[in-house]
Amino acid sequence: MESETERDAQCVWMEGDVVQTLRALGSPGPLVEEGMLCQAASEGPCSLHFTALCSWLASELKSISPLEECITPTTGPEDSETFQLEASGLVNELRCPYPSLTAGDVTSRLNNTESCLQLLLFLGSELLAARILHARKPLAQCQVPRDAGDGDDNEILKELQPLCQTLGMAEPTRDTPVPQLFRDLETKLRDVSAGLPEGGVGKALLSKSLGPEQWENLKEIHQALSVEYVCRRQMLVTRLDVTVQSFHWAEGAQQHGAVMRQLYQPLREALSARSSITLAHLLSAREDLSVITKTTSKSSRERTACPVNKVLMGPVPDRGGRPGEIEAPMPTWEDRRRGGSAGGRKQKWRGKGRKQK
Incomplete structure (x- = not known):
């Protein structure tokens, strides 16, 4: 049998491991200190801090793992028996390898400091492993909490x-x-960034820090602009659809309509009216983005110039449109403006061929 000195040394060793595990998990409460933890573990299920810590570990595990059992924090010593029953169900579901937590009378398993520390160490180790596995999953496979928003x-x-x-x-x-x-x-x-050449990234376009109210205003501006750009993009996409549809009206295109649709449809599906610009683009924008370059500038034409631009158009039909050559304007009906022969009487016309009232 173990002596009391050996048991105390083992409790001190376990206490240090439990404190390190709780700190790594970001545990709330005062039990991240060794003195407070040892005192709460000695009280066991009668300690409100101990039961609250076990409940937090169980809830964190359940949020990222498909568990059915849970632990409810106690409100007094009278709830200690219920707490031990719930803890027993949870460790059995997690297939705990420690016999001291799974064998014997349920209401007497946590009557010593060593068993309480062992329970905290087991739950903390399970939570650490669950978080690591959960973080390695792709984003689409991650479990979404029920109270999480979609926006x-x-x-x-x-x-x-x-x-x-x-x-x-x-x-x-x-x-x-x-x-x-x-x-x-x-x-x-x-x-x-330390390994990049000097000036390789460039200075940020947004150089000032914004407060919470300013971020909210910026968010509202972004939403208003997004609605405007969605309308414009939808108009351009609709124009494109109409233009492509007009190509099918030609007699020669009727024979190749299926091929044209086969080529155009994948490109059309890739076009979306929704704007992909977010506030993150503002944070990542550099100063050179504020420099507006004309599309006809020399630097732009170096990349956009092509042989088609050098093709000259031949003679085209005269479409008119010269103001000095149009016909005289229509009559101005001056008599009607002056009163005319109607004598100020109101007349109603209901269309051509109908009687005057």
């Missing part, structure tokens, strides 16, 4: 996913702590 959250994840892929980092999920994610991104970006 801004999806937009943020879509922006961060290619960034993390480019930097060789794990893809973000809805359960990833946002502060830690941005700290990791900042560290990685600083390391990558």
Whole structure:
């Protein structure tokens, strides 16, 4: 049998591991300190802090794992028996390998400090492993919490996913702590930027920091512009459809209508009226983006010039349109403006061929 000294040494060793695990998980509450943790573990199910910590670990596990059992935090010592029953069901569902947590009387398994620390260490290790596996899943396979929104959250994840892929980092999920994610991104970006030549990235176009109210105003402006651009893009796409449809009216095109549709349809499906510009593009814009270059400038024509531009048009039919050669204007009906012969009487006309009333 183990002596009391050996048991105390093992508890101290387990306590240090549990504290490190809880800190890595970002556990809330006061039990991330060794003295507080040891005191709560000695009280076991009668400690409100201990049961609350177990409940938090179980809820975090259930949010990213398909679990059925859960642990409810207690409100007093009278709930200790219910807590132990729920903890027993959870460790059995997780197939806990520790006999001290799965064998014997359910209401007496957590009556010592060692068993309580062992329960925290097991739940914390399971949560760490579950988060690692969850982070490695593709974004489309990640479990979406029920209370998560579909708008801004999806937009943020879509922006961060290619960034993390480019930097060789794990893809973000809805359960990833946002502060830690941005700290990791900042560290990685600083390391990558250090190896680039000076001035290779360029200065940011947005050089000032914005407050919460300014970001909200910027978001409203972006939404208004997106609605405007969707209308314009839809108009251009409709014009394109009408133009392509007119090509099929020619007699020669009727024989090749199926081939034309086969070639045009994939290109048409790739065109969307929805704007793909987000606020992230504003943050990533460089100063050179504010320089407006004309399409007819020399630098632009170096890339857009082609032999077609050098083809001259031959003689075309005279379509007129010269104001000095048009016919005299229509009569101005001056008599009607002066009153005419109607004598100011009101007349109603109901169309050609009908009687005057």
